[in-house]
Amino acid sequence: xxxxxxxxxxxxxxxxxxxxxxLNGLSERMLVSHxxxxxxxxxxxxxxxxxxxxxxxxxxxPFVVSGLRQSELTFRNSKTLHEAYFGNLGGSGxxxxxxxxxxxxxxxxxxxxxxxxxxxxxxxxxxxxxALLELELATGELRTTWSGHHTQxxxxxxxxxxLDMYEHAYQIDFAAAADRYIDAFFANINWDEVNHRxxxxxxxxxxxxx
Amino acid sequence: xxxxxxxxxxxxxxxxxxxxxxLNGLSERMLVSHxxxxxxxxxxxxxxxxxxxxxxxxxxxPFVVSGLRQSELTFRNSKTLHEAYFGNLGGSGxxxxxxxxxxxxxxxxxxxxxxxxxxxxxxxxxxxxxALLELELATGELRTTWSGHHTQxxxxxxxxxxLDMYEHAYQIDFAAAADRYIDAFFANINWDEVNHRxxxxxxxxxxxxx
Amino acid sequence: xxxxxxxxxxxxxxxxxxxxxxLNGLSERMLVSHxxxxxxxxxxxxxxxxxxxxxxxxxxxPFVVSGLRQSELTFRNSKTLHEAYFGNLGGSGxxxxxxxxxxxxxxxxxxxxxxxxxxxxxxxxxxxxxALLELELATGELRTTWSGHHTQxxxxxxxxxxLDMYEHAYQIDFAAAADRYIDAFFANINWDEVNHRxxxxxxxxxxxxx
Amino acid sequence: xxxxxxxxxxxxxxxxxxxxxxLNGLSERMLVSHxxxxxxxxxxxxxxxxxxxxxxxxxxxPFVVSGLRQSELTFRNSKTLHEAYFGNLGGSGxxxxxxxxxxxxxxxxxxxxxxxxxxxxxxxxxxxxxALLELELATGELRTTWSGHHTQxxxxxxxxxxLDMYEHAYQIDFAAAADRYIDAFFANINWDEVNHRxxxxxxxxxxxxx
Numbered sequence: 099x100x101x102x103x104x105x106x107x108x109x110x111x112x113x114x115x116x117x118x119x120x121l122n123g124l125s126e127r128m129l130v131s132h133x134x135x136x137x138x139x140x141x142x143x144x145x146x147x148x149x150x151x152x153x154x155x156x157x158x159x160p161f162v163v164s165g166l167r168q169s170e171l172t173f174r175n176s177k178t179l180h181e182a183y184f185g186n187l188g189g190s191g192x193x194x195x196x197x198x199x200x201x202x203x204x205x206x207x208x209x210x211x212x213x214x215x216x217x218x219x220x221x222x223x224x225x226x227x228x229a230l231l232e233l234e235l236a237t238g239e240l241r242t243t244w245s246g247h248h249t250q251x252x253x254x255x256x257x258x259x260x261l262d263m264y265e266h267a268y269q270i271d272f273a274a275a276a277d278r279y280i281d282a283f284f285a286n287i288n289w290d291e292v293n294h295r296x297x298x299x300x301x302x303x304x305x306x307x308x
Numbered sequence: 309x310x311x312x313x314x315x316x317x318x319x320x321x322x323x324x325x326x327x328x329x330x331l332n333g334l335s336e337r338m339l340v341s342h343x344x345x346x347x348x349x350x351x352x353x354x355x356x357x358x359x360x361x362x363x364x365x366x367x368x369x370p371f372v373v374s375g376l377r378q379s380e381l382t383f384r385n386s387k388t389l390h391e392a393y394f395g396n397l398g399g400s401g402x403x404x405x406x407x408x409x410x411x412x413x414x415x416x417x418x419x420x421x422x423x424x425x426x427x428x429x430x431x432x433x434x435x436x437x438x439a440l441l442e443l444e445l446a447t448g449e450l451r452t453t454w455s456g457h458h459t460q461x462x463x464x465x466x467x468x469x470x471l472d473m474y475e476h477a478y479q480i481d482f483a484a485a486a487d488r489y490i491d492a493f494f495a496n497i498n499w500d501e502v503n504h505r506x507x508x509x510x511x512x513x514x515x516x517x518x
Numbered sequence: 519x520x521x522x523x524x525x526x527x528x529x530x531x532x533x534x535x536x537x538x539x540x541l542n543g544l545s546e547r548m549l550v551s552h553x554x555x556x557x558x559x560x561x562x563x564x565x566x567x568x569x570x571x572x573x574x575x576x577x578x579x580p581f582v583v584s585g586l587r588q589s590e591l592t593f594r595n596s597k598t599l600h601e602a603y604f605g606n607l608g609g610s611g612x613x614x615x616x617x618x619x620x621x622x623x624x625x626x627x628x629x630x631x632x633x634x635x636x637x638x639x640x641x642x643x644x645x646x647x648x649a650l651l652e653l654e655l656a657t658g659e660l661r662t663t664w665s666g667h668h669t670q671x672x673x674x675x676x677x678x679x680x681l682d683m684y685e686h687a688y689q690i691d692f693a694a695a696a697d698r699y700i701d702a703f704f705a706n707i708n709w710d711e712v713n714h715r716x717x718x719x720x721x722x723x724x725x726x727x728x
Numbered sequence: 729x730x731x732x733x734x735x736x737x738x739x740x741x742x743x744x745x746x747x748x749x750x751l752n753g754l755s756e757r758m759l760v761s762h763x764x765x766x767x768x769x770x771x772x773x774x775x776x777x778x779x780x781x782x783x784x785x786x787x788x789x790p791f792v793v794s795g796l797r798q799s800e801l802t803f804r805n806s807k808t809l810h811e812a813y814f815g816n817l818g819g820s821g822x823x824x825x826x827x828x829x830x831x832x833x834x835x836x837x838x839x840x841x842x843x844x845x846x847x848x849x850x851x852x853x854x855x856x857x858x859a860l861l862e863l864e865l866a867t868g869e870l871r872t873t874w875s876g877h878h879t880q881x882x883x884x885x886x887x888x889x890x891l892d893m894y895e896h897a898y899q900i901d902f903a904a905a906a907d908r909y910i911d912a913f914f915a916n917i918n919w920d921e922v923n924h925r926x927x928x929x930x931x932x933x934x935x936x937x938x
Contacts, residue, residue, distance in 0.1 A: 139694070161431065220373075224556050270690060476904060660732075
């Protein structure tokens with residue numbers, strides 16, 4: 099394949115993949131603000147920071163390069179994780195299929211995994227971050243990832259289920275009640291999408307090993 | 309495939325994939341200390357933290373869960389990135405093959421990419437972190453990633469070239485002269501390994517898209 | 519003076535120093551949730567983490583000590599900064615007195631300082647952090663501090679004006695409109711309190727130099 | 729007092745306050761490299777970043793302001809903490825005077841405090857950070873602070889004893905043996921200086937309360 103040009107600054111905002119008024123217990127006002135301002139803002143900023151980075155030269159102070167690169171990682175991951183987050187909402191919340199079996203194999207029971215995942219999310223309440231279920235491609239392990247900032251993710255991994263724990267994801271509807279937000283998140287998970295991601299990620303893991 | 313059990317705490321230390329006395333300008337003493345203590349320590353700590361995590365229950369304070377999960381991400385990524393770092397050393401430093409062509413397509417010239425990569429590494433001098441060349445699987449973009457801590461990496465990506473900028477990677481041989489370390493790193497890159505990773509990562513990217 | 523016992527875990531929640539219904543453009547619901555849940559939660563967690571820390575011994579894994587200590591710094595600073603934040607609200611927003619003169623001396627004009635302070639706050643929109651005006655005791659400099667997390671503050675300094683940029687400080691009333699929140703914050707600053715802090719901080723700076 | 733102009737970029741490097749060849753178990757080569765390159769580099773970078781910050785205006789992207797402010801905090805605290813670190817070396821390592829009594833009052837015994845302080849330092853081995861003993865001015869508490877990065881310190885506090893755990897502080901002499909470095913650090917502490925700082929910090933705490 100021909101490789102994409104780097105630092106072009108032409109990333110675009112994807113629309114919400116569901117009707118925001120249709121979710122249970124997550125308001126349209128909050129979902130639209132989250133999508134348009136936080137996700138949309140990240141895409142706009144990613145484009146601006148890529149344009150700045152394309153201009154650096156040997157006179158640019160190293161701390162300026164570092165600052166721009168850190169911003170690039172922030173906005174790039176914010177884009178990726180937000181798209182995966184919205185993409186795994188809009189469902190019935192009923193877990194089934196391959197992911198259910200996979201979680202049982204990895205964690206003993208899928209219920210035990212859910213305890214881990216909820217505890218990881220709850221520990222992030224009142225601050226910023228993400229709770230992620232990821233397939234680590236190099237090992238085939240299903241890992242539950244804590245992330246305290248957009249920049250923090252598991253290396254060599256594909257996110258399967260993404261829970262946004264930034265306060266913009268819940269304060270409008272739940273104020274500080276992060277627990278109730280996590281309940282609402284689980285009630286709206288699109289497990290079909292998660293199963294689709296798992297299938298594709300397993301194929302990628304196999305391809306990586308050749 | 310059957311999924312690996314989670315939180316088993318049975319990760320093992322991989323040996324150095326080259327004779328440490330054979331590298332040019334990177335001393336055996338430093339490479340062995342780096343491998344045995346920093347990488348080896350991360351594996352040992354990953355095992356301990358996984359065992360602690362396997363015991364959490366509903367009485368565990370959320371901040372304790374968060375602390376353990378942050379440690380898990382630290383040691384898990386430290387293991388992954390150190391293995392990739394040692395794996396891309398031991399070569400001739402002569403860039404050729406698919407990666408050379410890919411970098412030209414993405415950055416205009418491979419030389420321009422090298423400027424970006426070196427500047428990213430240099431900006432990390434005196435602190436902690438990694439400079440990475442990664443294939444972002446979802447987009448097929450070749451990205452140069454700044455990481456100021458083991459926990460920080462690009463989401464949905466496979467590392468192709470990994471430069472350790474923690475001071476344990478260079479202070480013994482170069483004191484604070486991070487520039488000279490980056491020169492020595494480039495002189496020892498195993499580009500055959502990088503080309504192999506690129507090939508496999510491209511296959512994984514295709515498989516991910518189905 | 520006799521020094522306080524360490525790690526006692528007996529910190530208490532201070533009440534709001536103003537009637538929350540009386541502020542202009544910051545709702546009672548948001549202020550009370552912020553105080554009771556985010557600030558109050560930090561105090562409760564500080565007490566728990568101090569009790570955990572008081573029990574560590576030579577068998578405690580170093581990463582557990584590090585995790586607890588990082589939590590302690592998080593909650594300790596969260597307590598300090600939240601108290602200073604609520605303490606500098608409830609006023610008329612009219613800047614006068616010593617602080618006005620001091621800012622002019624340091625920044626050319628107080629207006630120029632306000633531009634710096636607002637830009638620092640705005641840059642934190644959509645994430646976590648604080649914008650602070652501090653007196654650096656060792657140098658007597660008035661510094662505008664960016665902080666992206668409770669743990670990040672200027673060393674050897676006393677906060678004079680504290681702006682909470684965590685999203686729990688504004689999402690309920692303003693959704694993602696961080697700019698409008700900063701306007702409302704400025705309209706409610708208690709500059710008498712800031713002047714009082716400046717006076718005391720200057721006395722402390724002099725005492726530090728002996 | 730007249731307040732210093734802000735963002736002047738004219739900070740200067742202080743010389744080492746001891747003969748670097750005279751310390752026991754910490755080499756002149758390492759101490760001089762640490763002072764000239766890491767501390768000296770921070771001062772130089774602080775000046776550059778202040779000059780960049782003095783130029784920002786309403787067209788500067790918020791993420792650029794944030795990047796510069798984060799760099800400013802990094803280099804400003806690096807300057808402060810490095811000066812305090814070198815300033816509390818060059819002594820006999822024999823603890824006595826007011827600090828010994830104060831630590832006993834706060835921690836039960838000064839030995840218990842030393843366990844806490846050493847464990848905090850040890851937990852930072854292999855990465856970046858500081859272990860600090862600080863007087864929290866607002867409360868008069870003697871706190872042991874974990875810091876994983878220059879930007880992280882206790883709010884409203886004066887550092888009394890400062891241990892640099894960045895790897896540039898020990899890798900040259902000790903490779904990864906952070907424990908042996910901490911031993912050498914303790915053998916060279918200038919407790920007279922720590923006692924002097926305690927006296928001044930107590931005076932500042934009293935002055936702060938008016």
